[in-house]
Structures are given as C-alpha cells and as structure tokens.
Amino acid sequence: MIDLDALAGLRAVATHGSVVAAAAATGFTPSAISQQVKRLERQTGVPLLERVGRGVMLTSHGLHLVESSRRVLAELEELEAGLQRRAGVVSGQVRLAAFSTAMRGLVAPIVRRLREEHPELRLTLTEHEPWDTVDLVAGGEVEIGVVHRWGGVALAVPEHVVTTPLAGDVADLVVHREHPLATRSSVTPHDLLEVDWVATSEGTICRQWLGRMYDGTGRGPRIAHVSAEFDSHLALVAAGLGVALVPRMGRAPLGEALVAVPVRDPEPVRLVDALHRRTMADSPAVTAVLDALAQAGSEPSASRAR
Numbered sequence: 001m002i003d004l005d006a007l008a009g010l011r012a013v014a015t016h017g018s019v020v021a022a023a024a025a026t027g028f029t030p031s032a033i034s035q036q037v038k039r040l041e042r043q044t045g046v047p048l049l050e051r052v053g054r055g056v057m058l059t060s061h062g063l064h065l066v067e068s069s070r071r072v073l074a075e076l077e078e079l080e081a082g083l084q085r086r087a088g089v090v091s092g093q094v095r096l097a098a099f100s101t102a103m104r105g106l107v108a109p110i111v112r113r114l115r116e117e118h119p120e121l122r123l124t125l126t127e128h129e130p131w132d133t134v135d136l137v138a139g140g141e142v143e144i145g146v147v148h149r150w151g152g153v154a155l156a157v158p159e160h161v162v163t164t165p166l167a168g169d170v171a172d173l174v175v176h177r178e179h180p181l182a183t184r185s186s187v188t189p190h191d192l193l194e195v196d197w198v199a200t201s202e203g204t205i206c207r208q209w210l211g212r213m214y215d216g217t218g219r220g221p222r223i224a225h226v227s228a229e230f231d232s233h234l235a236l237v238a239a240g241l242g243v244a245l246v247p248r249m250g251r252a253p254l255g256e257a258l259v260a261v262p263v264r265d266p267e268p269v270r271l272v273d274a275l276h277r278r279t280m281a282d283s284p285a286v287t288a289v290l291d292a293l294a295q296a297g298s299e300p301s302a303s304r305a306r
Contacts, residue, residue, distance in 0.1 A: 002043055004076075007069055007138070009036030010048060010058075012291050015064045015139040026143060027126075040065075055229035074141060074160075074279045081283035090284045091120035097133045098125070098146035101230060103274060105250030106146065106166070110292040121285055130155055130205060137161055143286055145275040146293065150209030151266065157275065164274040164290055166297030170248040171268040172260035174237050180244070182259040189214050189265070196224035198233045208268075210245055211275045213268060234258060272297060 014023035023030040025236065041048050045288065048062035053276045058066065064208035084092070098106055098107050107125060114121060128145035137145040148169065149155040159164055173192070175182050181191065187243045192214075199221065200206045210221050231252055238257045245268060246260075254260060274293050280286045 003036075003039055004045070004073075006036040006040040007065070007073075009068050010040055010062060011069065011139060012141060013037065013049065013056070014058055014062070015135060015141070020113070025136065029122075032167045074277075075278040077140070077277070078279040078282070081280050081286070084284050085282040088284065089120070090118040090288045092285050093122045093124060094144060094145045094285050094289050095124045095126070095140045095148070095153055096289065097128045097136050099130060099133070099148060100127050100171075101247055102146045102148070102252030103127055103133065103250070105248075106293060106296050110296050112291075114289065114292055118285075118288055121288065123289070134158075134161070134275065137277060140277070143276060143280055143283075144289055144293075147202070148205065148270045148272050149273060150205055150268070150270045151210075152212065153205050153208045153298045160278050161275050162278055162281065164276075164294065166274050166293055167249070167272040168269045169247045169272050171245050171247040171263070171270065173243055173263050174246045174254065174258055175243045176235060176237060176240055178240075179243065179256055179259075181261055184261055186262040186264045188263070189217050192221070192243075193217060193219050195222065197221045198225045198227060198236045198244040199223050200228060201226050206245075209268065209270070213245075213263075213266065224252050247282065 009022065009026070009028070012026050013019055016025050019030050019033050023033045026033070032079070037049055044061070044065070046061040047059050048065065049056045050059050063303050096107065103125065104165055105294045111123060113121065126142070130149070133142070133145035133147050134155065134157055136142045146166070147155060155175055173181065181187055181195075184191070199210055206288070213219050225236055227236065230244070230246050234252060234254070236242065237244050245263070247270060274290055276286055276290065
C-alpha cells in the first residue's frame with residue numbers, strides 16, 4: 001500500500017524542484033523528505049528520484065506516480081470533506097498561506113474567534129508571495145491561500161482552484177509630513193514624476209502595478225530604494241529617503257512623521273482573494289475559515305488604515 005504521507009513528500013519535490021525547497025515549503029527537514037521518498041521507493045519497488053549534479057530530479061516512474069496520484073488524492077480529499085459535512089464537524093487542520101500584510105490585517109484578527117468558536121480546528125499559518133501561494137493551494141500543500149492582484153496585473157489560477165473575493169485594499173501615497181505633497185488632498189501620477197520612490201523589488205506584483213500606474217505619463221517611476229516589506233517602506237519614508245505606495249490593510253500606524261495622501265486616476269486598489277481547491281468545497285473547516293475571512297474582508301479598508 002502506498003504511504004500517502006510519503007507520496008505528499010514526493011509531490012512536494014515535484015512542485016518545488018528540490019528536496020531542500022520541498023522541505024522549506026512543507027515545514028519538514030530535508031532529511032525527512034528524503035526518508036519519505038525512500039520509503040515510497042521501497043513500497044513501489046522502483047526508483048523515483050535520480051541525482052543530477054548536486055540536485056535531484058524525478059525519474060519517469062516518479063513523474064508517472066505524481067501525475068497519476070492527482071485524481072486519487074483529489075477523490076480522497078473530496079470524500080473526507082463530504083464525510084465531515086455530513087457529520088457537521090468543524091475540526092482538523094487547515095493550513096493557510098497568505099502574504100504578509102494580509103497576515104497582519106486580515107488573518108490574525110480572525111484567529112482568536114475561530115479558535116473560540118471551533119476548539120477542534122487547528123490552523124497552521126505561513127507567509128508566501130501570491131504566486132507561491134497559488135502553487136501551494138493547487139498542489140495540495142495548503143488548504144486555503146490569501147492572495148492579492150493589482151488592477152490589470154493578472155494572477156493565473158488553475159481551474160481546479162476556486163477564487164473567493166475578500167476585499168478591495170486601497171493604497172495611499174505615504175510621504176514625510178514636510179514633503180511638498182503632504183498638504184495635498186489627493187495626487188495623480190502626473191504629480192509624481194519627480195519623486196524618489198521606495199518600492200518593492202523588480203518582478204513583484206506591487207512593483208508591476210507601480211509601473212503601470214505611470215502609463216500615460218510618458219515616464220516611469222524613479223526608484224531610489226528597494227525593500228520587500230511595507231513596514232520598512234514607512235521607516236525609509238520617515239527618514240526622508242523618498243515616498244512609498246502603501247496599502248491600508250495591515251499598515252502600521254503612521255504616527256506624527258508621516259502623512260497618507262490618496263492617489264487618483266487611477267486609484268491604486270489591490271484585490272484580495274481567498275483560494276481553495278474545489279475538492280474542499282464541502283469541508284466545514286474550510287468553509288468556517290473562508291466565512292471568517294469574508295466577514296473580515298467586508299470591513300471598510302479605511303478602518304484598517306491607521
């Protein structure tokens with residue numbers, strides 16, 4: 001009989017490309033992932049991984065097993081969700097991945113209530129970028145993902161993954177209180193042609209949106225400093241190093257040194273969605289978490305801004 005936990009380890013290697021990456025994504029050690037794969041090789045009697053240079057790749061047997069297991073695992077997941085729905089039980093583990101500001105502004109506020117209302121429910125939380133979260137949900141490594149997308153910046157989601165809209169999260173221009181734009185009631189991209197930006201790195205969804213915001217100006221944003229976290233953006237703006245576009249969800253209090261100025265034409269709004277596999281649609285545990293996220297997301301984003 002094939003060990004389902006060991007199969008999950010092999011699938012993680014296939015998804016993330018290496019034993020080390022699979023371990024980082026699943027929370028296991030590389031040694032544990034390797035042992036899972038070896039156990040699966042003993043059970044099946046065929047080699048599933050082969051060494052290539054300093055890394056590994058799946059053999060043809062391993063690729064066949066991963067691909068063929070998708071239908072079986074999906075049916076088992078759907079069966080388990082249906083049984084829990086019949087029993088009306090909100091229990092078991094729900095693994096949830098979210099981007100950092102959603103973890104602070106959307107997920108963390110609902111955890112206490114979920115634990116009080118459903119004491120048999122276990123939540124495991126991890127932070128990931130949206131495209132990584134899509135892969136984790138699609139590959140069965142987490143049950144729920146929270147992702148964002150800006151305007152026309154697409155985020156590809158596989159057909160077997162369901163998208164539930166949660167919120168529209170407005171971003172403001174954050175400037176030092178002594179900046180010339182601090183007294184403005186609003187600004188447009190044409191007002192921002194000569195500012196120095198603190199921005200996320202090239203290739204991120206937020207950076208892509210910042211570039212698209214300048215469409216029609218004939219210019220691009222002038223990036224002065226790059227940082228991954230919005231909290232760091234606020235610190236750098238407070239130090240007088242530039243301006244930043246910072247969403248309201250999960251935003252730290254601006255304090256005395258900073259001012260948030262609304263941006264118009266276009267208004268920078270990122271759409272926040274929850275993802276889950278269709279096979280989990282009947283799961284009371286998944287439904288309970290999705291309902292709590294939707295309720296939190298329905299609150300005006302302005303109430304989370306300061």
